[in-house]
Amino acid sequence: MSASDLSHLSDVFDLMDESAFVRGMDGRLTAWNPAAARLYGWSEADALERTVDQLFGEDTSRLDPLLLATGRWEGEAPRRTAAGTELRIQARQRLRRGPDGAPVAVVEIGRDLTAGRLEDQARRDLELRVASYQYVFDYMPVSLWQFDARLLGPFYRQARELGVVDLDAWLQAHPDIFEQMFSAIHCHGVNPTTVRLLGGSDPAEFVGPIHRFWRTSPDTLRRVMAASYRAATFHTEETSLIGVDGRKIDVILVITWLAGPDGRRFSIAGLVDITERVRAQKAELRLQEEFAHSARISMLGELTASIAHEVNQPLTAISTSGAASLRWLNRETPDVERATQQLEHIVAEARRAAEIIDRIHGMAAKQPSAKQPLEVETLIAEAAAFLQHELQAHDVTLELTTAADLPPVDGDRTQLQQVFVNLALNAAQAMSQAGGGDRHLAIRASLDDASTVKVTVEDRGPGLPPEGADQLFESFFTTKAGGMGMGLAISRSILEHHGGRIQAGNRPGRGAVFTIFLPASEGVRSSATGVDANLSV
Amino acid sequence: MSRDALIAVIEDDPALRRSIVDLVESLGYRAAGHPSADAFLASGDLVADCVITDIQMPGLSGIDLKRRLVEMGRTVPVIMVTARQDPALLQRAREAGPAGLLQKPFTAEALIDCLQAALAL
Numbered sequence: 211m212s213a214s215d216l217s218h219l220s221d222v223f224d225l226m227d228e229s230a231f232v233r234g235m236d237g238r239l240t241a242w243n244p245a246a247a248r249l250y251g252w253s254e255a256d257a258l259e260r261t262v263d264q265l266f267g268e269d270t271s272r273l274d275p276l277l278l279a280t281g282r283w284e285g286e287a288p289r290r291t292a293a294g295t296e297l298r299i300q301a302r303q304r305l306r307r308g309p310d311g312a313p314v315a316v317v318e319i320g321r322d323l324t325a326g327r328l329e330d331q332a333r334r335d336l337e338l339r340v341a342s343y344q345y346v347f348d349y350m351p352v353s354l355w356q357f358d359a360r361l362l363g364p365f366y367r368q369a370r371e372l373g374v375v376d377l378d379a380w381l382q383a384h385p386d387i388f389e390q391m392f393s394a395i396h397c398h399g400v401n402p403t404t405v406r407l408l409g410g411s412d413p414a415e416f417v418g419p420i421h422r423f424w425r426t427s428p429d430t431l432r433r434v435m436a437a438s439y440r441a442a443t444f445h446t447e448e449t450s451l452i453g454v455d456g457r458k459i460d461v462i463l464v465i466t467w468l469a470g471p472d473g474r475r476f477s478i479a480g481l482v483d484i485t486e487r488v489r490a491q492k493a494e495l496r497l498q499e500e501f502a503h504s505a506r507i508s509m510l511g512e513l514t515a516s517i518a519h520e521v522n523q524p525l526t527a528i529s530t531s532g533a534a535s536l537r538w539l540n541r542e543t544p545d546v547e548r549a550t551q552q553l554e555h556i557v558a559e560a561r562r563a564a565e566i567i568d569r570i571h572g573m574a575a576k577q578p579s580a581k582q583p584l585e586v587e588t589l590i591a592e593a594a595a596f597l598q599h600e601l602q603a604h605d606v607t608l609e610l611t612t613a614a615d616l617p618p619v620d621g622d623r624t625q626l627q628q629v630f631v632n633l634a635l636n637a638a639q640a641m642s643q644a645g646g647g648d649r650h651l652a653i654r655a656s657l658d659d660a661s662t663v664k665v666t667v668e669d670r671g672p673g674l675p676p677e678g679a680d681q682l683f684e685s686f687f688t689t690k691a692g693g694m695g696m697g698l699a700i701s702r703s704i705l706e707h708h709g710g711r712i713q714a715g716n717r718p719g720r721g722a723v724f725t726i727f728l729p730a731s732e733g734v735r736s737s738a739t740g741v742d743a744n745l746s747v
Numbered sequence: 748m749s750r751d752a753l754i755a756v757i758e759d760d761p762a763l764r765r766s767i768v769d770l771v772e773s774l775g776y777r778a779a780g781h782p783s784a785d786a787f788l789a790s791g792d793l794v795a796d797c798v799i800t801d802i803q804m805p806g807l808s809g810i811d812l813k814r815r816l817v818e819m820g821r822t823v824p825v826i827m828v829t830a831r832q833d834p835a836l837l838q839r840a841r842e843a844g845p846a847g848l849l850q851k852p853f854t855a856e857a858l859i860d861c862l863q864a865a866l867a868l
Contacts, residue, residue, distance in 0.1 A: 522830040522851040523760045530766040533855025537773035552769055559762055 229299075229320040232306075235313055237261035249322055251292030266290050273316065274303070281305040286323065298323045353404035353461070353481035357420070359438065361394035366439055378436035392431055395420050407461075407483055408453040415454065423451050426458070434465055438477070443467050448484070460488040524563040531555045567699070581708075583618040583731040584626065586655045586663055592623075593630035594653070600635060604642040606649040608634075613656040617730035619663055625704045626728075629712075632697040633667040633724050640671035640722065663728050670721040674714055752866055755795035756780045757787050757812070758828070759804045767799060770855055771862070784812040795823060797865045799858070802829040802840055813843040824865035828853070 223230060229246035233239050242257040250257070252265060266289050277283035287301040299320040306315040347354060365387065366377075374380045381388040400416040408423065410416065416423075424431055430449040437445035446464045453459050461481040469475055535552035538545040587610075594601075594608055601608055619626075634651060641649040648670045658664035698712075705712050710728040717723050754771045756778055758764035764780045771778035781787040784800065784807035798816075802809035813825045824846030829836070832850070840848055847861035 523763050525852040526830075527760070527763040527766040529852055530763070530770050530855050530858065533859075534766065534770035534773040537770070548769070548773070552766070555762070555766060555769075559766075562762070 226319075229322075230318065231257070232315050232317050233262050234315050237263055239265070240315065246320075249291070249297070249320070250289065256292075273305075273313075277303055277305050277316070278313065281307070287318075287320070289320070296324075347401045349403075350401070351403055353407045353483070354401040355404060355416075355420075355479040355481070356398040356400075357465075357477050357479060358396040358398050359394070359477065361396075362391055362435065362438070365391050365394075369439065374439075376436070377439040378432050381432050381435065388428070388432060388435075391435060392424075392428065393419060393421055395431070404481070407459060407481065408451075409455040409457065410453075423453075426450065426452055430463065434463075437465075438467060438475075441467075451481070459483065460485045521563060521566050524559040524566070527559045528556050528563070531559070581620050581622055584621050584623055585618050586616050586665065586728075587612040589619075589623065589626055590630055590653055590655060590665065593627040593634065596627070596631055597634050597638075601638055601651070604638040604649065606638045606641060606651050609650065609652040609654075611652070611654040616655055616657060616663060619708075619710075619728040620731045621708045621728070626708065629701045629704050629726065630665075630667070632701050633726075636697060637667060637669035637671060637722065637724075641669050644672045646670075657730075658727060661730050663730055665726045665728070666723055667726075668717055668721060668723045670717075673716040673720060674722045751777055752796040753777045753779060753792065753794065754862065755787055755792045755798045755800075757782075757784055757798065757800040757804070757809070759783060759801060767858070770858065771799075774859060774862070776862075783807065784809065784815075787812070788815065793819075793821070797846070797862060798823055798825045799862070800825060800827055802827050802836070803831060810840055810843045813845060817844075826858075826861050826865060 223241070223243050226243065227245055229249045230241070230243040231239055231246050232241035238261050239257045242252070242254045244254075246257070247253055250265065252260070257265060274283045274285075281304060283301075283303040283305075285301060287299045289297040289299045291297060300323050301318050301320045304317045305313050306317065308314045369377055369380060381391070396418055397416050397420045400413050402413065404416060405411065405413055408416070427449045430447060433447065434445055444464075444466050446462065448460070449463050450458050450460045460483070462484055463479060463481055465477055465479040467475050467477045531552040535549040535556070538549035538552065590610060590612070594610060597608075630653070634653065637651050638649075641651075650670050652668040653665065654668070655663060655665045698714075702712055705726060705728070708728060710726060712727075713725050715723055715725070754776050756764055756767045756771065758767060758780070759782055761782070764782070768778040768780045779790070779792045779795065781790060781792070783804055787793075787798070787800075788807075798812070800809040800812055807815070809825070809827045809829075813827070816823060816825065825843075826847040826849065827840050827843075827845040828849045828851060829840065830851040831837075837848070837850075846865035849857055849861060
């Protein structure tokens with residue numbers, strides 16, 4: 211190495227940012243660069259008069275064994291400044307040996323870790339925090355939006371100048387201003403949950419005006435603006451927005467306004483998807499309605515049972531008084547007076563029974579009814595669905611046939627279904643009681659004439675007793691063990707209430723057939739009446 | 748049992764009470780109608796030879812009445828009548844030891860048979 215090379219090296223030694231010094235084996239400093247002077251606070255002159263012990267409080271005899279063995283060492287060395295401040299130095303040392311191989315000097319280059327370490331730590335902490343915020347942003351199952359509403363500032367100022375207090379009301383009165391404001395709100399960014407929630411494919415899709423997602427909830431936006439206007443820090447409400455695919459999404463919106471580091475207010479909005487909850491609520495409501503509807507259909511049976519007690523009283527009185535009056539008349543000397551009294555009593559009790567029956571008919575058929583056009587096919591299908599379990603229990607197969615282009619009928623859905631349920635149930639029970647394997651129930655709807663829909667309910671049971679045909683629809687006529695004989699009477703009341711009628715007969719061969727006539731919702735209703743009037747009583 | 752036996756008829760429905768009283772009288776017995784078990788107990792008809800009582804009535808029930816009579820040491824036969832079909836109620840009625848248990852609507856013949864059997868005891 212030439213002398214000029216050496217002087218170059220000296221320049222390097224002076225200019226380098228890292229501290230560098232050379233010490234002899236006695237610990238005395240022989241070279242000390244300006245960076246070392248800056249770091250340790252000792253001038254070159256001061257340093258060169260001292261040993262490392264004096265400078266750093268270090269035991270000079272303690273050279274690292276690795277340095278002695280290999281001539282190199284690298285590691286963290288404790289050092290101290292002239293002011294006594296402890297430093298942690300990342301040091302690299304080289305051992306210089308003389309011609310005889312004996313160590314003569316140690317060269318050390320050092321980098322101060324003390325400050326660097328703090329910086330590193332702070333940076334790492336910050337990175338960690340940013341990463342965890344990013345993590346929260348990315349993975350939290352809440353749709354997060356960063357809104358940019360800076361363009362709303364002039365509108366707010368205008369409102370304030372006009373002395374507006376209730377911005378919500380003011381914007382309702384000025385829809386044009388509201389529309390301008392709505393269009394001025396942009397979105398800076400959204401998280402992946404938002405993309406998923408709204409059925410998008412990339413967060414970039416959402417950057418820009420928010421109008422297209424929120425256009426169906428202007429009221430929400432107006433309330434949010436009003437909250438911002440009155441310097442609220444928080445607003446929440448249940449609302450909905452429109453997904454990329456046009457789907458309505460029910461959400462809880464939470465928006466919070468914060469002051470940024472620069473003092474400017476900014477907002478973050480979070481949306482929690484409650485579509486499922488809302489859907490579940492709606493389904494529950496539907497279920498409740500269905501349940502109530504079913505309960506009303508079942509009421510026919512309940513009604514029949516509940517009147518037992520009430521009707522039994524006059525019935526028992528009638529039969530008892532009848533027997534008594536016979537006894538008065540059958541005496542050796544007939545007591546006509548007592549017999550007459552009892553007969554009068556019978557007439558009165560019969561009237562009382564009739565009144566009870568009238569009341570029941572009233573309850574069954576004259577409940578507040580909501581008549582509306584009803585598709586016969588739907589009507590029957592729903593009644594059949596209601597009976598599904600009962601029919602299965604009786605091992606009955608069901609055949610439903612509906613003619614095409616059947617006009618609707620005007621009626622109360624529940625009441626008419628009561629009729630079908632009752633007829634089908636009677637048929638199923640008749641077939642079940644009779645035993646036998648051929649348990650087929652056919653319900654067929656067709657057009658009787660242009661203005662009348664005809665529904666037949668046919669079974670393959672024992673059929674109707676010929677002697678009972680006239681009483682069939684009278685109250686308390688029953689062929690069923692334990693039956694009350696109210697179902698057909700109530701059914702007839704319901705049908706008459708609907709301007710329809712019912713007739714009964716037997717199928718050729720085996721089984722009973724009930725035929726219902728109901729006026730079509732539209733058209734002339736005169737042509738068919740009277741044809742089967744004799745059978746319907 | 749002589750034909751002038753006294754039959755107490757306890758029934759809260761006046762029309763039915765009247766019918767039963769009349770039927771009993773048509774058989775040649777004396778009959779006394781009461782609208783409730785309490786009214787019967789308060790009356791002088793405790794000496795009746797047979798009691799025909801409804802089960803479900805305001806106040807003391809027919810079953811309670813039978814128990815009360817037993818407590819009083821009275822062995823008068825009690826025929827119970829009910830419009831209810833509740834098996835538990837019918838079971839409790841049977842356990843009280845009635846001379847007969849009739850379900851409404853019953854036939855006059857059933858009541859007559861029951862009454863004559865009770866009076867023959």
